[in-house]
Amino acid sequence: MNEGMQTSTRYGALSRWLHWSMAALIIGMVFVGAAMVDSVAAWQPTAVQLHKWLGLSLLVLVVLRLVYRLRHPAPPLPADLPRLQALGARGAHVALYALMFAMPLVGWAMQGAAGTPVVMPGGWVLPALVAPDLATYGLLRDAHAVLAYALFALVLLHAGAGLYHGFVRRDGVLATMLGGAVSAEPDAPESLPAIEEPSTAAAAPPSGEAGRGEGS
Ligand code: HEM
Ligand code: HEM
Numbered sequence: 001m002n003e004g005m006q007t008s009t010r011y012g013a014l015s016r017w018l019h020w021s022m023a024a025l026i027i028g029m030v031f032v033g034a035a036m037v038d039s040v041a042a043w044q045p046t047a048v049q050l051h052k053w054l055g056l057s058l059l060v061l062v063v064l065r066l067v068y069r070l071r072h073p074a075p076p077l078p079a080d081l082p083r084l085q086a087l088g089a090r091g092a093h094v095a096l097y098a099l100m101f102a103m104p105l106v107g108w109a110m111q112g113a114a115g116t117p118v119v120m121p122g123g124w125v126l127p128a129l130v131a132p133d134l135a136t137y138g139l140l141r142d143a144h145a146v147l148a149y150a151l152f153a154l155v156l157l158h159a160g161a162g163l164y165h166g167f168v169r170r171d172g173v174l175a176t177m178l179g180g181a182v183s184a185e186p187d188a189p190e191s192l193p194a195i196e197e198p199s200t201a202a203a204a205p206p207s208g209e210a211g212r213g214e215g216s
Contacts, residue, residue: 011176012072014068015072022061025054025057026103026155027152029103053121055104056108062097078173088161102147103144103148106147108129110141113133
């Protein structure tokens, strides 16, 4: 029941899983996209097909992610983080979500404008989002490229900020997304010497730390 629930110290398991798998897929999509538009090799049509399928899978994943995220608030940022940096982080997250939606939708719409049906595995043909029109195609094709490189630039900035939190400020923000791999607290309990339990342990009151763990 508690599976994937977000706690105050880190993102829930589902959030973290979606974050890292989508990050890998999106970065891959940008590189595959850039390589395929510059290639006349035999693999190019297969790459374009895979690019479309993966891009549309990302659209499904981002819908799932946003629904989950709206129901599970993010862990709070450190109280001593300058207000401007906190605002910048939230703004960047909103922009990342907007681009994660825009990229597949623009890609899908541009196929409609080109008059090219999007055929999913199994032969399922997606409806066109816009009617065929050369000028609209040109506009959407340019938008797809510009937005992709804006997304990539923002991801670099965002990853840089994450690493700054993890290795310069060491404030536990990176650990909120890494989950169990890194402790948010500098002195993890396992580094402390073991304390002998008194024989009356069964009657001892429960620890105040209960509820901090993820339970997954
Ligand atoms: C395509 C790549 C990426 C995208 C689209 C992305 C997107 C996001 C978004 C939207 C959030 C807000 C939490 C949420 O609602 O899901 C977030 C949080 C976070 N991301 Fe990424 N991310 C990417 C790659 C990375 C990388 C490479 C790092 C490595 C340092 C990273 C580190 C973090 C951290 C530490 C947080 C938590 C920050 C906080 O709560 O303020 N992300 N990411
Ligand atoms: C997160 C999702 C996506 C990302 C990050 C992405 C990224 C890219 C990039 C970087 C390019 C190369 C742009 C250039 O340099 O001109 C590209 C091209 C392209 N993308 Fe996407 N894309 C995504 C989703 C989609 C979807 C869903 C479709 C269609 C259903 C699509 C169809 C295309 C097509 C047809 C091209 C051009 C191929 C060509 O002209 O040879 N993309 N994409």
